[in-house]
Amino acid sequence: MAINVNTVYQTVLSILNKEQRGYLTPDEYNKIGAQAQLEIFEGYFPSGDQFNRKNQNNSQNDTEWFNIYDNVVTNLEPFIYRDATWQKTSLANPSFWDAPYWTLTPAVTIALDGRVVKQVGNVEVQYNTASSNNSSNGLIQTSICERISKKEYNLITRSRLTAPSVNDPVYYVNNFNLSAPNLRIYPNPTPSSISIANGLVTSELIVQPLNPQWNYTIDPTVGAYIYNDVDSVDFELNPSEQTDLILKILLYAGVVIRDPQIIQAAATEIQKEEIQEKS
Amino acid sequence: MGLITENNSQYYAGSQHVLGDGSNPISEASFTFDTPLSLGSAGSFANTDAYYALNNFKIYVSTDGGTTFVEWLTEYALKTSSTPEGNITSIVTFVGNIPSGTSIVVVQLKSLTGGQYGNRDAFGDTVEENYGSYSYLTLNEAVENYMVGFVGDGKIIQTAKKYDINFHAKRGLQEFSYDLLKSIKSQELSVPANLSIPIPQDYVNYVKFSWVDSLGVKHIIYPTTLTSNPGSIPLQDVYGKPVQDAFDNNIETTSVTEQRWDTNDTKRITGGYDQNFVDADVNQYDFNRLGVGQRYGSNPLTSQTNGWFTINERTNQISFSSNLVNKIIIFDYVSDGLAYDADSRVPKMAEDALYAYISHAIVASRANQPEYLVQRLKKEKSAKMRNAKIRLSNIKLEEITQVMRGKSKWIKH
Numbered sequence: 001m002a003i004n005v006n007t008v009y010q011t012v013l014s015i016l017n018k019e020q021r022g023y024l025t026p027d028e029y030n031k032i033g034a035q036a037q038l039e040i041f042e043g044y045f046p047s048g049d050q051f052n053r054k055n056q057n058n059s060q061n062d063t064e065w066f067n068i069y070d071n072v073v074t075n076l077e078p079f080i081y082r083d084a085t086w087q088k089t090s091l092a093n094p095s096f097w098d099a100p101y102w103t104l105t106p107a108v109t110i111a112l113d114g115r116v117v118k119q120v121g122n123v124e125v126q127y128n129t130a131s132s133n134n135s136s137n138g139l140i141q142t143s144i145c146e147r148i149s150k151k152e153y154n155l156i157t158r159s160r161l162t163a164p165s166v167n168d169p170v171y172y173v174n175n176f177n178l179s180a181p182n183l184r185i186y187p188n189p190t191p192s193s194i195s196i197a198n199g200l201v202t203s204e205l206i207v208q209p210l211n212p213q214w215n216y217t218i219d220p221t222v223g224a225y226i227y228n229d230v231d232s233v234d235f236e237l238n239p240s241e242q243t244d245l246i247l248k249i250l251l252y253a254g255v256v257i258r259d260p261q262i263i264q265a266a267a268t269e270i271q272k273e274e275i276q277e278k279s
Numbered sequence: 280m281g282l283i284t285e286n287n288s289q290y291y292a293g294s295q296h297v298l299g300d301g302s303n304p305i306s307e308a309s310f311t312f313d314t315p316l317s318l319g320s321a322g323s324f325a326n327t328d329a330y331y332a333l334n335n336f337k338i339y340v341s342t343d344g345g346t347t348f349v350e351w352l353t354e355y356a357l358k359t360s361s362t363p364e365g366n367i368t369s370i371v372t373f374v375g376n377i378p379s380g381t382s383i384v385v386v387q388l389k390s391l392t393g394g395q396y397g398n399r400d401a402f403g404d405t406v407e408e409n410y411g412s413y414s415y416l417t418l419n420e421a422v423e424n425y426m427v428g429f430v431g432d433g434k435i436i437q438t439a440k441k442y443d444i445n446f447h448a449k450r451g452l453q454e455f456s457y458d459l460l461k462s463i464k465s466q467e468l469s470v471p472a473n474l475s476i477p478i479p480q481d482y483v484n485y486v487k488f489s490w491v492d493s494l495g496v497k498h499i500i501y502p503t504t505l506t507s508n509p510g511s512i513p514l515q516d517v518y519g520k521p522v523q524d525a526f527d528n529n530i531e532t533t534s535v536t537e538q539r540w541d542t543n544d545t546k547r548i549t550g551g552y553d554q555n556f557v558d559a560d561v562n563q564y565d566f567n568r569l570g571v572g573q574r575y576g577s578n579p580l581t582s583q584t585n586g587w588f589t590i591n592e593r594t595n596q597i598s599f600s601s602n603l604v605n606k607i608i609i610f611d612y613v614s615d616g617l618a619y620d621a622d623s624r625v626p627k628m629a630e631d632a633l634y635a636y637i638s639h640a641i642v643a644s645r646a647n648q649p650e651y652l653v654q655r656l657k658k659e660k661s662a663k664m665r666n667a668k669i670r671l672s673n674i675k676l677e678e679i680t681q682v683m684r685g686k687s688k689w690i691k692h
Contacts, residue, residue: 055432139315139367140360146441161449161617162442167419170442 002078003235003242005212006227008033012249016262024253026214026225032256034211036248037235041079041209047277048072068277075238079206080121084108086183086201101174101182102201109180112207117181120173121204123147125189127166145171145185153186209236244273283413284366285313292395293388293406299380308371310386314409315359316369325352334389335405338371339396341383348385348396351378365420408621415624418616422448425634435652436641444637449617451636455629456616457483459668465611467491470603474541475596476610481618486611488588490603497609500599501580503587505548506540510593537591537598545602549582632667635660 009029016024024032051069054060061067086102104117123145130138148156148170156162156170164170164186171185189201213233216225235245247266254262289295289312297308310316319330324338338355339348353376359369371386378384387394389403416424422444430436430444463486468476470490489497513521514530521529586603590596599608616622625633639656642648 052432056437058433060433138359140358142363148440148442152440152442156442159446161446164442168422168441168445 003237003239003245005033005214005232005234006229008212008235008242008246008249009214009227011246012253015246015250016253024256026216028253028256029214029249030212032249032252033214033235033245035252036245037209037212037237039248040237040241040244044072044076048076075241076206078236078238079118079209081108081112081205081207083202084205086123086203089182100188101184102171103180103182108205112205113210115207115210117205118208119206120147120181120183121206123171123183123185123201123203125169125185126200127169127187127189129166141166143167143169145169148172157186244270247273284311289313290409291406293390293409294394294396295386297384299378299382299384302380304373304377304380305382305384306373306377308373308384308386310369310371311367312369312386312388312409313367313412314388314405315361315367316357316371316386317359318357321356324355326350335403336386336388337394337397337401339385339387340378341385342379342381344381345383348383350397351384365417414628415626416630418448418452418623418625421625421630421633424630425637429634429638435638435656439641443641447637447640448633450640451633452623452625453615453617454636455625455633455664455667456613459632459664459671460616460626460629461671463611464614465609467607467609470599470606470608472604474601474604475591475594475598478590478595478597479610479612481614481622482612483615484613485590485597486613488597488599488608488610490585490606490608498585500586500588500603500608501583503589503600505581505587506536506589508537508589508591508593508598509534512593541598541601543601545584545586545600549584550577626667626671628670629667632660632663635663 009024009026012024012029048069051060051072055069060069085105085108087105088100089103104112124142125145126140126142128138128140143166146168150172153170153172157164166187169185169187169189171183174182174184183201185201210233212235213231215228215230215232217228218224219226235241237245247269250262251266251270254260254264254266286295293312295310295312297305297310299305314335317333317335318324319333320328322328323330323334325331338351340351341348354374356372356374357369358372359367361367369386371384385396387396387401388405388409389401390406391402391404393399394401422441425444425448426439426441430439464479464481466479470476488500490500491497511529512532512534514532516522524530584602586600586606588597588599591598597610614622616624635656639653639660642656643653
């Protein structure tokens with residue numbers, strides 16, 4: 001469920017035009033909409049951290065609907081991609097120090113439809129502990145990989161008490177190319193020469209929303225913009241964010257049309273809401 | 280939900296039946312033992328395979344309603360998987376020749392008794408290894424439990440890396456192994472002619488050495504300061520200087536001390552009689568006659584006939600005195616609980632103590648932790664370790680009473 005891009009545009013226009021203050025072109029709206037959506041999306045992370053402190057100091061409420069931390073998580077849900085599968089990739093001519101790394105499978109890349117990966121969450125790895133010469137004596141088990149840094153990896157692999165194992169595997173982000181992040185996982189979950197249960201790696205991802213797009217055609221007689229829902233892209237935020245979204249767009253629209261009153265009104269509304277949420 | 284997942288037959292007999300539905304062949308059968316089924320090799324379903332003896336189970340099939348069972352030696356594939364909570368499922372997929380739908384398929388884990396199917400020859404100790412497993416949890420389970428119960432928002436430890444928990448859990452198990460757990464390992468060995476045995480692979484420290492008499496009774500062998508094993512025996516020239524070889528290293532020679540100790544007659548040290556009365560046989564006539572008491576004032580440290588041992592740090596072996604040659608000895612020692620996967624388990628009696636140990640270790644090793652919290656966890660750790668020690672000491676009232684009865688009897692006489 002998303003927020004209709006046309007509904008938001010019409011609301012913004014009707015507020016802006018109330019006293020013939022100005023007009024926001026579709027192109028400006030698309031740019032401002034993308035900015036406002038990203039701002040709200042990025043705001044979930046510091047908010048989640050702040051609201052989680054209530055959990056940490058045992059002052060969070062236990063109600064079904066009014067747990068503010070859970071509400072932030074709910075708002076983030078549209079951007080969590082679950083069970084993303086990863087595939088082993090090796091360099092064409094690897095040097096002996098080039099360990100294999102893991103990239104998202106083509107199916108996931110297609111499903112993401114151009115969305116950028118913001119974070120990689122829990123990585124689950126299926127291991128087969130069979131020895132390389134006997135596929136029948138192993139145990140297939142799924143383990144949760146802990147995310148560590150390369151520095152931590154260098155440290156923990158030097159102690160026999162903390163070295164990664166099939167029960168406690170680790171991964172670090174080898175190269176966070178936004179469109180194609182890749183991971184290094186230890187121990188390597190693909191046992192060679194074992195046909196059953198080759199390492200299966202899955203994870204959760206947080207992806208950034210696609211930019212909204214208010215697509216239009218031009219009326220040949222009066223030259224007006226006519227909304228065309230084909231190729232338009234809705235806002236991907238939770239519908240409960242519609243008010244916030246409109247206020248943020250208005251705030252930027254005020255800047256565009258150089259109307260301090262609009263800026264002031266929108267900023268006051270946003271501030272009021274934030275105070276109510278975070279106090 | 281109960282924690283036990285095996286039924287009585289799986290646990291005691293090590294067997295599990297799969298019944299056909301009466302019509303469709305049994306192409307696949309699932310077995311849910313706590314022990315994963317394991318084949319020596321992918322082809323060791325057949326008894327002609329070189330790795331057949333490494334299988335930890337046998338499959339039998341009955342086509343007459345369970346009256347007779349015949350071992351299944353034709354091809355099947357085995358796949359074993361574990362759920363995150365550790366429930367194990369082994370799936371046998373029959374290939375080609377498939378048991379009919381009226382058959383009964385049985386997996387019999389190898390047992391000291393050979394099982395109860397076919398030729399009753401499923402010999403091994405897989406079933407017995409699983410006995411008593413409910414009194415332990417694996418170190419991995421303990422760490423997972425700890426992460427769930429002690430780490431997270433609103434708990435004492437808000438966040439911790441799992442490798443940190445693993446480190447402290449393993450260190451805890453090591454410490455517990457040294458002085459809290461009953462993790463004493465033992466080997467029965469024969470003292471060879473060179474009077475030395477190598478230190479076991481997982482040895483950390485010895486508990487005691489005993490030699491076993493003809494009645495099977497143990498007699499403790501003591502360490503001695505009468506002799507020692509030199510760490511280095513350099514060959515000397517006429518000026519007393521060590522002589523070097525062609526690679527500029529000192530040349531080592533054999534130890535005269537050890538040679539003399541190995542060839543001595545220990546009776547010259549103990550003052551013992553020519554005839555050894557070593558069995559704990561109180562009905563032996565000569566044993567009682569010796570008890571008359573003719574050696575008042577002798578030093579018990581040297582006048583016992585059980586022999587001595589030394590730990591030779593130069594050769595990393597344990598050396599015994601010459602009177603112990605060819606004797607059967609029992610070597611009790613402690614390991615650290617981490618040497619083998621099977622060792623890495625925690626008695627449930629000490630589970631809480633391990634959690635307390637980890638909590639204290641984590642908080643105490645962090646900066647900016649309130650000192651009252653560190654102290655509280657320290658006290659909690661000590662108390663729980665003490666409790667665990669008492670629990671594992673197996674102090675039973677009836678057993679103490681029995682010992683006390685013996686004492687009072689002695690006093691009455």
